[in-house]
Amino acid sequence: MVQRRAEGDVEFNVRNNSIGFLFLSLLGSISTSTLVTGVYQHIFTILTGNPQFPTLTTGLSQNGSQDYKYARTLVTALEIRTPVNDLVNATASLLAADETTNSDFTPSFDLDVDNYFRHYDLTIKVAANVAGLAAASAFMVKEFSLSIVNNGRVNQNISQLTPGDVLAVMHEITGSMKLDYDGEAQHDWYEDGAYKAMSISMVRADVDIDAAGTTANPTITIVLPKVSLESLTPDRPIDDIVMEEIEFTAHFDEDEAQAIEVTVINNTANYN
Secondary structure, three states: OOOOEEEEEEEEEOOOOOOOHHHHHHHHEEEEEEEEEEEEEEEEEEEEOOOOOOOOEEEOOOOOOOOOOOEEEEEEEEEEEEEOOOOEEEEEEEEEEEEEEOOOOOOOOOOOOEEEHHHHHHEEEEOOOHOOOOOOOOOOOEEEEEEEOOOEEEOOOOOOOOOOOEEEEOOOOEEEEEEOOOHHHHHHHHHHHOOOEEEEEOOOOOOOOOOOOOOOOOEEEEEEEEEEEEEEEOOOOOOOOEEEEEEEEOOEEOOOEEEOOOEEEEEEOOOO
């Protein structure tokens, strides 16, 4: 053995409290404010100028068997998917410096306050710029996926069996969606090579997380200020509706000074 580390994927339903830990490790920077007592807004953006992103300690609990702990776990990728017949779900890729045995523990999940999202809780909008997203009409989308990758890697040194650190390198943000053909708007966007802003918003309008009575809903909003279409593929079956699938890439936007901003509203006071 010359090197030792741990890595793997975790698949889960997207929930509004626990997802914050993953966004923080994936993007690196957070700003938290209090909306009302007990309700918090967290804004996640890409940390610049420092490849040492916040890491997590993760655990694997196996009932009746050995449990394990993984120190310095970096979230290197997150793919969010919204099928039309299921909950919003995701896969996170994890990279950890080492695996150690851990005494038995029972994971605790307070699912009563960690709310999942259904496909009809999600709204996708596109506009000429970020300022125009609020008034834009929602896309009628059949399938949607968004992939955020920070190309994390281990920082392995001579004299070390396990990595001394795990580092985030460069972010790549891509996605795809499938929708019914409804005119030439997407074709023109693709043909013109234009950049547009996109928002992906998940809101549980049926859940109030403010105990004081002021309405506050579990929310995750992802804003991509500068998006280009990389491909457009029409599907023209003989016996069904014409559809089109588009693939997109998000870029750094100089006006907004960022490539992505994720806003989460929940009951978690901080992600320290």
